[in-house]
Amino acid sequence: MNLLAFDTSTEFLSLAIMRDNTVFNYDVLAGQTHSQIILPQIQHLLNQAELQLQDLTGLAFGAGPGSFTGVRIAAGVAQGLGFGANLPVVGVCTLMALAEASGASKVIACLDARMGEIYHAAYVKDAAGWQAVIAPGLYKPDAVPAVDGADWVGVGSGWQTYGEMLAAAYHGQVQSTQPALLPMASAVIILAQPIFEAGEAKTAEHAIPIYIRNRVALKTAEREQGMRL
């Protein structure tokens, strides 16, 4: 199975190609230049793996949550490539990709969502794979949902920005943190592989971002009632 995965949900561009059992990676701090470098770097990595787009089994992408613009670039690229090369696509939740990238098996994944909030989920890995103990959601860092037990690992940028608040909320339950960890394409590929194997990948138009934050504007009637975002 040959897969291409990409993530543009953070300020990094992360690419991975799995050719049979060999993985090729490319990760770079892209800032706001994802659009300028993603396709040239995909071509570069394909060359390195000695593959053509048409040799791929499918495409996987970090679907979010994350930067709205970033996850839409990934979705747009997944749609364009998937439609043009007739490849199935799998969107992977970036919080689960963080959990996979951590190497741990009990993970509280938090991404800085700006505006004083975090994207949050808690996962436990068992024989069947990752189980979401707490589904992805949007929270204030001082009002995160409780988890059971100890030995959790805290990962992602949320732990960077709100480390103290999260440490207080999960006092005594978190054994270590990896605040600098990113939703890597190499983790996206690992999570996507069983979905391709199960034949559950979808056609390209289903490459749609996961936003979590869905209230982005007030309707006229809501504004008139004095509501705020």
Next chain:
Amino acid sequence: MLVLGVESSCDETGIALYDTDHGLLSHALHSQVEMHAEYGGVVPELASRDHIRRVLPLTELALKDANKTLQDIDAIAYTQGPGLSGALLVGTSFAESLAFSLQIPTINVHHLEGHLLAPLLEDNPPAFPFVALLVSGGHSQLMRVDGIGQYELLGDTLDDAAGEAFDKTAKLLGLGYPGGPALSNLAKTGKPRFKLPRPLLNSGDLNFSFSGLKTSVLTLVNQHQPLDDETKADIAYEFQEAVTEVLTIKCMSALRETGLDNLIVSGGVGANAKLREKLNAATKRKLCKVSYPRLEFCTDNGAMIAFAGAMRLKDMQSNTDKNYSFSVKPRWNLSELQAP
């Protein structure tokens, strides 16, 4: 050559196929107008979220309607700007990635060039050179057009665009958003009763100003509280008279100053029946010709982008070392364009 056009610069997703031998083969459009209406204006983030859901299904629809497959496409043209950056990025990333997978060239189109050239999609298209009036919610410009990419700005609005003035005045009259078309509709039942100013009519240049009109309407509205339906209609009538009269007279001045006898009108306000009536009469009196796009191509669409792209195939052919790096130009001055 078959060109796929992709438009996603604001609140309409448009896809079209233009064949350089056989003309426009198909076009598909989704307007987000109803979605934004509840918010009283275009919400950029929601616009982007909608584009990413529409762009691929509309492409499939356009291909099916034209009885073509992806492999028939020779180049992909897309709107690179100006517009909402997040919205532009959706069409851009999809178009570039699709072109990458098909290994075909892309053509970056300026949205306003698309509008400017839209009347050329019709039968008996106007020949260069001509004067173009571009009037929409975002623009009110007069241009001299000598050919593709040869645009000289003759006049511009100093404040609000004409379409913006329509929408804001409609709001003052309680007609909701987007109120421009509703205002024109209401004006049909209005009578000449009020007198609004004709801004910059005798300014000696070809510039426009519409924000003062809105203030004058506000004064009228305040003087006639509570507003009855008849008063609303009479205000709408006079407002439309004022805007369309100024636009018409400035167009005629532009024709006179350039010595040209050919006018084209494009953009959403170009669909306004009263404006068309006045321009038809004025150009006829001066033995000039006036051309419009069909009504559905006055507003944003993929057909004008596919067409503008096809007119710039030369640009594409000179761009052979393409590496599919892409970016958008939310602000992009039309005068930066060059002839292909």
